[in-house]
Amino acid sequence: MLAEDFAVNSDPLKPHLARLVHIDKSVKDRYVFHFRFEDPELNESFSYRPGQFVMLSVLGAGEAPISLCSPASRRGTIELCVNRVGRVTNALYRLRENDLVGIRGPYGNGFPVEEMEGHDVLLVAGGIGAAPIRGLLWYLLDNRNKYGNITFLCGSRSTKDMLFREEFESLLNRPDIRCLLAVEAVPEEDEGKWPGDVGMVTDLFKYVKEIDAERTYAAVCGPPVFYKFVLRHLVDLNIDKDRILMSLERRMKCGVGKCAHCMIGDKYTCIHGPIFTYWDAMKLPEMI
Amino acid sequence: MATEVLLGQGSVRILPKKYAAQFYKNLGVFGELHGPVQVKPGLVVFGPAASFSDLALDQVRTLLPVKKYLFPPKEEQYRFSTREGFVEPEVEEKRTVLFGVHPCDINAVALLDRVTSWKYPDPKYRARRQRLIIVGVDCIPDEYCFCLPMGSHTADEGFDLFLTDIGEEYFVQVGSSLGERMLRESWDLVKQVEQEHIEAFHQRAEERQKAFRHDLDAHRLAQAILVGFSSPVWDEVGKKCLSCGSCAATCPTCCCYDVLDEVNLDLKSGVRIRRWDDCMQPEFALVAGGHNFRAERSTRFKMRFMHKINSFKAEFQRLGCVGCGRCIAGCPADINVIEVFQKITGKKVTSVAG
Ligand code: SF4
Numbered sequence: 040m041l042a043e044d045f046a047v048n049s050d051p052l053k054p055h056l057a058r059l060v061h062i063d064k065s066v067k068d069r070y071v072f073h074f075r076f077e078d079p080e081l082n083e084s085f086s087y088r089p090g091q092f093v094m095l096s097v098l099g100a101g102e103a104p105i106s107l108c109s110p111a112s113r114r115g116t117i118e119l120c121v122n123r124v125g126r127v128t129n130a131l132y133r134l135r136e137n138d139l140v141g142i143r144g145p146y147g148n149g150f151p152v153e154e155m156e157g158h159d160v161l162l163v164a165g166g167i168g169a170a171p172i173r174g175l176l177w178y179l180l181d182n183r184n185k186y187g188n189i190t191f192l193c194g195s196r197s198t199k200d201m202l203f204r205e206e207f208e209s210l211l212n213r214p215d216i217r218c219l220l221a222v223e224a225v226p227e228e229d230e231g232k233w234p235g236d237v238g239m240v241t242d243l244f245k246y247v248k249e250i251d252a253e254r255t256y257a258a259v260c261g262p263p264v265f266y267k268f269v270l271r272h273l274v275d276l277n278i279d280k281d282r283i284l285m286s287l288e289r290r291m292k293c294g295v296g297k298c299a300h301c302m303i304g305d306k307y308t309c310i311h312g313p314i315f316t317y318w319d320a321m322k323l324p325e326m327i
Numbered sequence: 328m329a330t331e332v333l334l335g336q337g338s339v340r341i342l343p344k345k346y347a348a349q350f351y352k353n354l355g356v357f358g359e360l361h362g363p364v365q366v367k368p369g370l371v372v373f374g375p376a377a378s379f380s381d382l383a384l385d386q387v388r389t390l391l392p393v394k395k396y397l398f399p400p401k402e403e404q405y406r407f408s409t410r411e412g413f414v415e416p417e418v419e420e421k422r423t424v425l426f427g428v429h430p431c432d433i434n435a436v437a438l439l440d441r442v443t444s445w446k447y448p449d450p451k452y453r454a455r456r457q458r459l460i461i462v463g464v465d466c467i468p469d470e471y472c473f474c475l476p477m478g479s480h481t482a483d484e485g486f487d488l489f490l491t492d493i494g495e496e497y498f499v500q501v502g503s504s505l506g507e508r509m510l511r512e513s514w515d516l517v518k519q520v521e522q523e524h525i526e527a528f529h530q531r532a533e534e535r536q537k538a539f540r541h542d543l544d545a546h547r548l549a550q551a552i553l554v555g556f557s558s559p560v561w562d563e564v565g566k567k568c569l570s571c572g573s574c575a576a577t578c579p580t581c582c583c584y585d586v587l588d589e590v591n592l593d594l595k596s597g598v599r600i601r602r603w604d605d606c607m608q609p610e611f612a613l614v615a616g617g618h619n620f621r622a623e624r625s626t627r628f629k630m631r632f633m634h635k636i637n638s639f640k641a642e643f644q645r646l647g648c649v650g651c652g653r654c655i656a657g658c659p660a661d662i663n664v665i666e667v668f669q670k671i672t673g674k675k676v677t678s679v680a681g
């Protein structure tokens with residue numbers, strides 16, 4: 040018998056009902072879904088770190104891991120930016136406001152925000168990677184005095200694909216953060232309205248020559264190809280691999296270190312990740 | 328029943344074999360009696376065994392290990408509906424006394440206990456674990472056994488009682504307070520341990536150790552897997568492997584699972600099922616969107632051991648292979664994990680007959 044077995048407490052695998060309160064449909068197939076737990080107490084107490092994820096159940100379709108993109112520093116509503124790719128996410132897109140889903144979590148390590156205190160932070164997001172980075176970004180801005188210079192690079196294919204576009208554009212004029220945006224293409228209707236650069240997110244590195252590598256953390260999130268190029272730039276900037284943080288995605292069934300679907304090498308993405316340092320990730324076989 | 332307490336006696340006692348059947352019967356007070364039973368020639372399984380004579384104690388391994396009691400092949404996790412949310416199913420309160428569990432399997436349970444209580448405890452496993460009483464019995468290895476080099480040939484925890492065959496008697500070790508109660512139930516059948524019993528106990532251990540035939544260096548395994556990550560050994564086995572999953576299903580420490588929802592006709596309610604899964608299946612690491620991180624058979628084979636050896640060692644200070652030999656005995660492609668371990672650590676391969 041297990042000594043610690045006297046108290047079998049709350050079940051980490053059990054989802055809680057949450058209501059879909061709003062859908063932000065700005066980007067096609069990358070809607071941002073806003074949820075509130077049905078249990079008001081849980082809704083109040085539900086807190087998380089930037090970079091953590093939840094397991095989302097669409098009743099009747101199954102469960103999938105989705106990273107939290109709402110600012111961890113503001114409670115009340117959970118925002119999940121969901122890429123429409125599989126069975127569960129497709130079913131989610133068929134839901135309407137007021138429909139119920141199941142949510143459990145938060146899981147995963149999240150960004151080491153305490154460790155990052157007192158440092159400059161360089162955030163780099165590409166495509167859907169803007170979701171977890173946005174959560175971190177607002178956490179930093181809500182705790183502005185604890186961090187040094189904040190630089191935010193964000194890229195997407197076109198202005199139409201840029202997640203949180205209005206929000207990010209409004210950061211362009213904020214004095215306490217350096218925000219640099221790039222899109223590869225500006226469609227006709229946005230011509231003359233796009234305040235950012237036209238090009239790849241990596242092109243934005245030409246503006247970040249002057250960083251203090253010794254006291255900088257980089258947080259990177261984007262699709263696999265994006266990492267290849269962005270990491271090279273970060274290493275060129277001399278940022279220690281231990282201070283380059285990246286978010287990795289894997290198939291997940293439990294989210295709590297049991298089912299082993301998320302393993303990369305000897306690490307569980309759901310427990311040791313999804314945020315890994317570049318140094319840790321580099322040592323993992325089949326990392327990207 | 329005697330009121331004498333076991334304190335100060337090192338929690339050991341002697342059970343003459345002539346009383347074993349009665350002793351076994353008395354265990355029935357604590358739960359339904361189960362043990363290894365022979366269902367047909369060459370097939371032994373853990374199952375109900377009302378009397379001592381039903382037990383196939385001389386058989387080395389059961390088809391499925393103890394995990395089937397703790398983590399059934401398929402189980403209902405929750406019922407769900409938009410009205411009620413997610414609700415746990417009722418659990419049966421029945422207790423089981425599982426008799427005749429060998430040290431390798433006990434060590435495997437001790438590892439499962441750790442895996443399932445790591446970070447986020449798994450309530451279903453733990454509830455079942457609390458209702459499973461384990462009585463270990465020692466054994467003599469066959470050609471597939473290699474628990475000795477894996478360090479799982481003795482059990483220090485994870486049992487309630489453990490019986491070692493010392494000739495005319497069993498040397499009984501108590502592993503839990505429940506075990507002590509079980510022993511008290513048969514207090515009139517057991518006697519005090521004398522020096523000669525301790526000598527016989529060690530002699531049995533020596534004999535048993537001599538019966539192991541495979542030379543392995545388990546301490547170097549994790550390192551060797553990392554160093555040999557691109558070794559041709561993996562391709563060799565990968566080419567032979569049929570991805571049938573028999574190895575993972577019968578392994579006492581393999582506990583990967585899959586989750587699926589079975590939906591009712593209203594499409595909004597149903598049951599969430601979890602069932603055994605295994606990393607040897609091609610779609611195991613397939614992510615939504617279609618990228619498969621492990622499309623190659625050899626990579627899946629390698630990952631199975633990276634998980635069992637490197638990851639379990641790092642997290643739980645125990646290796647996820649206890650050397651029970653089930654995967655060797657059951658592999659249709661004759662893949663032999665002893666050979667794989669020997670090759671990857673640069674050792675001489677010792678052949679397995681059969
Ligand atoms: S039992 Fe043998 S053939 Fe089947 S998956 Fe395991 S190694 Fe491959």
Ligand code: SF4
Nearest residue numbers: 578648649651652654
């Ligand atoms: S890997 Fe094979 S020998 Fe090792 S514990 Fe599992 S089934 Fe037994």
Ligand code: FES
Nearest residue numbers: 294297298299309
């Ligand atoms: S998702 Fe199940 S172990 Fe990580």
